[in-house]
Amino acid sequence: MVEKRLTKREGVSTILDIRVQELEVWYGPAKALENVSLHLEQGAVLALIGPSGCGKSTFLRVLNRMIDQVPTVRVKGSVHIGAFNVLDDDIDVTALRRTVGMVFQQPNPFPMTIFDNVAYGPRLAGVRSATKLRQIVEDSLKKSALWDEVRGKLRRSAMTLSGGQQQRLCMARALAVHPHVLLLDEPTASLDPVSTAKIEELIVQFKGRYTMVIVTHNLQQAARVSDLVAFFEQGHLVEMGPTHDIFTAPQERRTEEFLTGRFE
Numbered sequence: 532m533v534e535k536r537l538t539k540r541e542g543v544s545t546i547l548d549i550r551v552q553e554l555e556v557w558y559g560p561a562k563a564l565e566n567v568s569l570h571l572e573q574g575a576v577l578a579l580i581g582p583s584g585c586g587k588s589t590f591l592r593v594l595n596r597m598i599d600q601v602p603t604v605r606v607k608g609s610v611h612i613g614a615f616n617v618l619d620d621d622i623d624v625t626a627l628r629r630t631v632g633m634v635f636q637q638p639n640p641f642p643m644t645i646f647d648n649v650a651y652g653p654r655l656a657g658v659r660s661a662t663k664l665r666q667i668v669e670d671s672l673k674k675s676a677l678w679d680e681v682r683g684k685l686r687r688s689a690m691t692l693s694g695g696q697q698q699r700l701c702m703a704r705a706l707a708v709h710p711h712v713l714l715l716d717e718p719t720a721s722l723d724p725v726s727t728a729k730i731e732e733l734i735v736q737f738k739g740r741y742t743m744v745i746v747t748h749n750l751q752q753a754a755r756v757s758d759l760v761a762f763f764e765q766g767h768l769v770e771m772g773p774t775h776d777i778f779t780a781p782q783e784r785r786t787e788e789f790l791t792g793r794f795e
């Protein structure tokens with residue numbers, strides 16, 4: 532199992548670091564990422580910022596191989612999550628996506644009950660015991676701060692939840708299979724301020740428990756939740772550093788122009 536191989540170096544620790552080296556991505560003939568290298572310590576939150584089309588989502592989608600869904604894509608370089616290069620040909624992509632969970636811009640619960648949404652991954656991974664499944668569902672909903680709102684309604688359709696609740700359900704669904712890494716692709720873009728604050732609180736609470744990478748167009752959100760910020764432009768990683776440093780004293784002129792709205 533990829534989980535075992537991913538964690539073999541870490542022993543009891545289940546939090547994994549991410550080391551990307553010389554990553555290049557093409558869509559057909561067009562290069563979307565060029566020579567990107569970075570290291571993210573285990574348990575830290577990295578925010579990816581940059582103008583539309585700079586390659587943030589592409590970078591995120593390489594980390595759990597969602598990028599494979601694009602037929603014309605070509606990827607070069609290495610992406611180690613823990614001890615394991617996720618770009619290796621022999622990787623079990625299904626297991627990788629349990630280990631590296633993802634939450635999308637639009638909440639995308641399955642058209643089934645709240646319980647079945649959260650139990651879906653564990654069932655697929657072979658959990659059969661009803662008691663165990665109930666426990667996982669309850670734990671995951673508690674972790675995503677949704678339990679108190681849905682505890683009496685687990686057999687209702689997930690579609691009856693509000694957008695913000697659906698997004699926390701998607702978080703619970705990702706957490707139910709015990710990921711080590713969480714990828715968040717503009718997770719609050721479709722949410723109101725109160726729901727946004729709840730998701731941001733979760734991200735802050737999850738620090739140290741999961742390594743997280745978040746794509747956001749909201750610079751204040753990046754400042755609030757992340758430990759590190761990476762600024763991308765036209766497929767290049769221009770600059771990466773501690774959030775406070777990037778926002779107060781960026782090293783690169785392009786980063787400063789972007790942060791101060793003088794970007795063209």
Ligand SMILES: Nc1ncnc2c1ncn2[C@@H]1O[C@H](COP(=O)(O)OP(=O)(O)OP(=O)(O)O)[C@@H](O)[C@H]1O
Binds near residue numbers: 563581
């Ligand atoms: N499936 C695809 N096929 C072809 N080109 C693509 C595909 N997905 C993205 N691209 C191109 O790759 C480049 C990077 O896109 P990407 O979506 O990664 O940027 P982004 O920074 O996430 O943008 P946004 O902030 O608008 O979501 C863009 O030029 C985009 O047009």
